[in-house]
Amino acid sequence: MSSTDVTHHAPEEHGHDHDHGEHGPAKGLMRWVTTTNHKDIGTLYLWFSLIMFFIGGAMALIIRAELFQPGIQIVDPMFFNSMTTMHAIVMIFGVVMPAFVGLANWMIPMMIGAPDMALPRLNNWSFWIMPFAFTIMLSTLFMDSGGPAGGWTLYPPLVLQMGDSFAFVIFAIHFLGISSVMGSINIVATIFNMRPPGMTFMKMPMFVWTWLITAYLLIATIPVFAGAVTMLLTDRFFGTSFFSAAGGGDPVMFQHIFWFFGHPEVYILILPAFGIVSSIIPTFARKPLFGYDSMVYATASIAFLSFIVWAHHMFTTGMPLAGELFFMFSTMMISVPTGVKVFNWVATMWRGSMSFETPMLFAIGFVIMFTIGGLSGLMLAITPADIQYHDTYFVVAHFHYVLVPGAIYSLMAATYYWLPKWTGNMYDEKLGKLHFWISTVFVNVLFFPMHFVGLAGMPRRIPDYSLQFADWNMIATIGAFGFGFSQLMFVYIIVKCIRGGEKATAEVWEGARGLEWTVDSPAPYHTFETAPTIQPATITR
Amino acid sequence: MSSATGYYIPHAARWPIVGSIGLFIFFYGFATWLNQGPFGREMFILGAGVLIFMMFGWFGLVARESESGTYNGQVDSSFRLAMMWFIFSEVMFFAAFFGALFYARTFSGPWIGGLGGGGADMTNAILYQGHDYVWPSNGPGDVGGKFEQMGWFGLPLINTLLLLSSGVTCTFAHHAIRAGHRQPFILWLLATVSLGFLFVGLQAVEYIHAYDAMNLKLTSGIYGSTFFMLTGFHGFHVTMGAIILLVVMLRATRKHFSAENHFAFEAAAWYWHFVDVVWLGLFIFVYLI
């Protein structure tokens, strides 16, 4: 795009006197394909993940519809398994991770006062890998042999039985991995290198901190995952014996390597959420975040501990006793820094002056329901008990509590919180609140009964179950459809807000602090081309 | 920290989408090829071609921008950070394979051989009576048949020396460009690249010998798997590193780089040293111990 085709609604009072002049967005499709603007790329990521959320959600609804009643009514067990697998892959790699990267793109430069991300072209590539990678991933569902059906954990030897889709799935994972690592490198470079004078590390907003640490988790673990799936590939096609006892390998070795990635991965899915909540609660409590320093240290401790707890997913694989004890203790330890975070949020609310706009509702919903999920995680960490819980719906309940009213709620909170900044319009507050309440009712109807059937003995990843689980499964399915369809409201509210509404001020929220609230709403196409001066009032701590 | 003013932000990037399409064709083709599907290999080659085209285009663009002074010091730091953490991610990629080696030698191998103690002993007693564990192992199934272990003396040792001296020549090159001496810079680079390719060549000789004379193959159980995957990925990285250094050298002959501005070379040199260090790990854990 040359600099001549510039027309944009960006407010004119923003000074541009650089050699590359004033660039609004170009027009047409190529604007989005070639863009290097962090806001454009953030927008792309966010829309992508919203679409994927409905795809992954539709898969979940197929799962739930089959589980509505005992007996096999709708889908073949094989297809059921591939729905379970694909649902998880789509939700984790196609929804939560890209959505967080999208928020990072939009907000980190604005929060630290940078003109853009450090490596804008690479940024473009990080995004434009996603649609291609997921094209490969989702296309496997249409292959004769069906999609991957061995669970998102891809355990061999089962995964090696997959038909033609096997190689495609492996390469799609490599493809996605490239995107994640490049995206993370970009975020690290941005945070280290693009802060203006005065924005010291300990003045950065919590969201930036949590993303910095998340980026490290990604850089350190995604390549390990890539290595693990590469070994799967060679075991299947090139005759290696990594995961076969006959050749001196071990199927469980894959589980160790996988979970060395997989456990930090679940914190990748939650740390940015912690950052979001740490931004929202102070705003609506009209009181600074309690214990900023300890929040930073707690996040770092969680990240550190996440590297030494992986085998808590493997308590039934027959590890030596010493290993089981070690992983039990280290896993339990994670509750301490996580608890510090929860207590700090509560202390931030304490003696504040709270109002309950939609972002705050979602943030509070997050704190409560994430804690429920975290506490069931703590129960899972107790090895003797986990031997009963493992691979039952109790585990499914645990991780959906931390992921859906956890990670997904934080995304909704973030959307409502920053939507006025992105679009310049206020969203419909009444509908937003309604969306929160309907979602919250249904999400509990959906996931709470899973604790019961899990404890009573219902294994996960089964398309049919015995009759004593029937009632609670029926309830969960009702909850799933309720929750799923109420998300259409979310889309409606966003679209409505983009198309118009009450104009938002620069500050948007009464108690909001931080650099992003010093620029206009909608945020101009380019912000902070000259470094802002950091004043106490513009930092969040 | 320098101010953000004047940070170069390119305004339209066309190469990334070319790269994505290239990767897409490449991966799709590779997977189809593995499944013996139609046009798999053709797509694979086409994809690789597009990727190479993309790299030429993209790196060429960056090189031009760099030479025309578009980048300020802050952009330079971004590049440095990115390269550093990219190398770290590569380290973690190798860690997965070193981890597999470690696990097989410390845990699964001894368990299968009945040396595990505790509960693991039954594995040998029931499934593999008479199988003793010794490294190198191709498992109780004797997968791939009898093979010889690759010793450390001879080619591997020579290769170690080659790679270590290439690290030294690389450092000399660095000193040369820092002093602004272009000719020695090019020559030292030439030496480095040559040592690198010599290494790869000897590695190929070693592989051929392993396959032909020692019956040591990728399919030789866990020993063959870890041996070839670790040395293979390393060899691939050496090749890439040597090509990058070669490109740097060719750019140097075209009067690119100056005493102050030569990050492309430095990045390549970091990469080279990383490859060096990985080799030392390999030499110790794969060959020596």
Add this chain to the structure above:
Amino acid sequence: MTSSVSRWALLSLVLLMLPLGAWADWGALNMPRGVTQISNEVYTLHMRIFYVCVAIGVAVFGVMIVSMYLHRKSRGVKPADFHESTTVEIVWTVVPLIILIAMAIPAARVLIKMEDFSDSEMSIKVTGYQWRWQYEYLDSGVSFYSQLDAAHNQARQQGADVDLAKAFPGTSFHGEEDVYLRQVDNELVVPVGKKIRFLHTAADVIHSWWVEDLAVKKDAIPGFINENWALIEKPGIYRGKCAELCGRDHGFMPIVVRAVPQEEFDTWIADKKVAMAANAAQADRQWAHQQLVANGKQVYEANCMSCHQAEGQGIPGMFPAIAGSDVATGNIDTHVDTVMNGVAGTMMSKFSQVLSDADIAAVITYQRNAFGNDTGDTVQPLHIKSLRMGLSTDKGADLPGKVASMPALNSNTGVN
């Protein structure tokens, strides 16, 4: 206005939960106590950590709710400005740590007990197959396969029009009733009052042997043996299932353990030995074509139907049809080979381990004559037996077979 929205929503949350709760079967809400000492200890541990978690939840949410009530802007409160206190930070780091230590100690104690495999009085090797279990009593040589009961297997097929609640009455979880998907053809019979050691392994993919009432769950890993133990005090029927995703029919791999007094167990073992000998003799005689077809139908329905479907029509794109299949109407040797050795890298697994000679002969004869494949061919068990002699040498040829063909696993004495 907006607060009325939230009030309504809260009210409906409560209202929605109430009838749903009353409707449900409250019996299936919690972990069962089980019937071994270990399972009781695990249950106690579970309840203890559960109460601790509830207490933490009540405390944290309690403070939040109080705060949300008292410190609302709409009540006109002015925000305080504190944002740090080293003392409280230390308190809420140390107190949870203490709680955790208090939880970890009993947990470690139970764990150490669970992992004590010494002094077992008998051993049973449990091998997972897709999708059945093989039980080998190492002390007496008795060995058999156990899989989902045929009636249940019929009922769970897609499109089977069975009213499950009527066909499989009884919803009690721990009762003796014939509950849907929890019945097998051959039960695992064990004596009470003995410390039984289970040795788990698998032939193809990872399975996991889980009986909740015994608080045992251990992965069955191909190529490795995992140990486990139980000491059952009370006679009874204890049901479990495979707990690790193992492919298409992972949900249909139940376990039934029948614990009986020692004398009853001894008789059972003796009977089983007689039956095994009789079965082995089956392979040595010539069979009538009609007999083979009739037996083959049963074998087919128990082992093949879930993939190749009741009418042999298969599932397009996933499982080939047997009706009109080139293999089932063409060369007999290819057909035999497909069934005995499976097709590497597909879900067509190797049945030479799982089925007896008589069963293999029967099912092949059946497939070649059913579904309109009227070839008229007959395959005799003796033919299979002679092939099997040559078979056990194919060491590590195909992928899942690598392990299954290890000598120790190769002894097929199956009664099926």
